[in-house]
Amino acid sequence: MTDATRTWAIVYNPTKFDDLETVQQHLTEVAADLNWPEPLWITTTEEDPGASMAQEAVDKGAELVCAMGGDGTVRHVAGVLSGTAVVLGLLPAGTGNLLARNLGLPVDDLDQCLTIALSGDDHTMDIGWATFGDSSKKEPFVIAAGIGLDADIMAETDEGLKAKVGRAAYVASGVKALAKRGFEATVTVDGTKRPATHSRMVMVCNSPSIGGGIDLAADGAIDDGEFATVMVSPKGVFGWASVVADMITGHRKGHGRVQEWAGTEVVVEVSEPTPAEVDGDSIDEVTRFEARMNAGSLVVRVAAPEEEHYPTDEIIENQAD
Incomplete structure (x- = not known):
């Protein structure tokens, strides 16, 4: 009954x-x-x-x-x-x-x-809130908000192809996105401003994995009360190959082209308008976004x-x- x-x-x-x-x-x-x-x-x-x-x-x-x-x-x-x-x-x-x-x-x-x-069982997890550009609208995210390569891939992926072949559709758009030249990025975490760095992607992660078997955030967790903000700055095709290989194998900590910082408030500023994304949803080109942590505010069934x-x-x- x-x-x-x-x-x-x-x-x-x-x-x-x-x-x-x-x-x-x-x-x-x-x-x-x-x-x-x-x-x-x-x-x-x-x-x-x-x-x-x-x-x-x-x-x-x-x-x-x-x-x-x-x-x-x-x-x-x-x-x-x-x-x-x-x-x-x-x-x-x-x-x-x-x-x-x-x-x-x-x-x-x-x-x-x-x-x-x-x-x-019930599990308490964190959730992030992001604002992009001059907008005051707060976008929730449970995985990551970011700017650069990941957003380029999302923006370029054909929805019809994705419906037919699933995640394989990201491969074609990823190849195209890799050819872009990147941008100067300045990341501020909990008030500490990092030096401007030529980058290809900055992701504010609420969880370790962004899919495809890649744990982008080595220290990320959905319930630790902090973001893991990751800046990826490879040089050329071989640089990307090294970064991806280290992420897949789990040996990427200390990689010279990957920086990671923990914190609850993040500001990302880039030198030119660049596509952004939040949990895979594309955001129009921006030069700035902010993310704030809302720790332990969501109960999810596991x-x-x-x-x-x-x-x-x-x-x-x-x-x-």
């Missing part, structure tokens, strides 16, 4: 599924098997990728709000739930699924992710210790082609 007194919601991106009705029916049955009632189904729109939908769920008394979509859906829902007692559940349905991967969730198994969301899984590069079965 389901517990009708419980209220929960799934905020979903309808573009991620070919047969949404079947997915909804199936997940409702999985929930019923765990004695949960049918969720509130709240769809995102092109204009609003999840913030007002998450707020609607909170206003209706939801104790759990699951984000079923890509990284953009997750960060907008997380931003609303930050500072509340409402728990974030993750139902990966995107290309990156970066928070789910960093938490070790089985991103290729939607049923198992829902089971974890409804019966797993697998119980005996149910822990490890990150996988597979894409969930019901994702749209």
Whole structure:
């Protein structure tokens, strides 16, 4: 028998599924098997990728709000739930699924992710807030906000190709982005201004992994109360090869072309307008952005210790082609 007194919601991106009705029916049955009632189904729109939908769920008394979509859906829902007692559940349905991967969730198994969301353990994590350029709008992020190469790749990636081949679509745009010449960057962390450095990418990381098997932030963690701000400044193709190899093998600490600083308030200034991104969402070219940490403000549902899984590069079965 389901517990009708419980209220929960799934905020979903309808573009991620070919047969949404079947997915909804199936997940409702999985929930019923765990004695949960049918969720509130709240769809995102092109204009609003999840913030007002998450707020609607909170206003209706939801104790759990699951984000079923890509990284953009997750960060907008997380931003609303930050500072509340409402728990974030993750139902990966995107290309990156970066928070789910960093938490070790089985991103290729939607049923198992829902089971974890409804019966797993609560974990308190940090969330970041970024402002770009002259805008006063605060953008939430759970993975990273940055400027340079990563943002170039996101901006150049064809959405149609990404829907067909997944993360492999980033390869073509990455090759093109590598040819760019970079910029002078000045990074200020907790009031300490670092010398201007010719750079190719600056990332303010809330988690170690940015996908692709790369732990960009050697000292990053989602629950340590600090950002790991990473500046990457390779010289030429061989410089990039060295940086990437060290990151993949986990031996990159001390690399002369990678600098990392811990702190809770970060200002990044660059010498020319440059694309930026926040959790994979592209931001128009800017010359400055700021990030501030909101430590321990978000509760996310994770697998119980005996149910822990490890990150996988597979894409969930019901994702749209």
